[in-house]
Amino acid sequence: MLSDPELKRLHWRAHHRGTREADMLVGGYFDANHAWWSAEQRALFSAMLEEQDVDIMAWAHGTAEPPERFSGPMIDQLKTLDYIRISR
Structure with a gap:
């Protein structure tokens, strides 16, 4: 369990996006x-959480370019999609 209050807040915001798909992707x-x-x-992740889910998902899927402030390692990792657990 997370003990850092900031990480707890980010965890909650990442896992409660509004759609199951966004929860899985961002969470x-x-x-x-x-x-x-x-x-x-x-701080960059927190700023990204202020963006619309459809935009974040488009950046992850490569169908839209992220704003300059988000370009870089975080979006590159987001694009791998290998962190999403799916049941088989």
């Missing part, structure tokens, strides 16, 4: 990566 990304984020990366 799964948080779960897979938050442990080694710096303060700057946390």
Whole structure:
């Protein structure tokens, strides 16, 4: 369980997006990566959570280019989609 209040807040926001697909995408990304984020990366993720789910999903699927401030390693990792757990 997360003990850091900021990480708890980010966890909740990442997992409660409004649609199951967005919860899986954004929440799964948080779960897979938050442990080694710096303060700057946390702030960038927090800013990304302010964006619309359809935009975040389009960036992850490569159907739209992210704004310059989000371009880079975070979006590159988001695009891998290998952090999403799916039952088989």
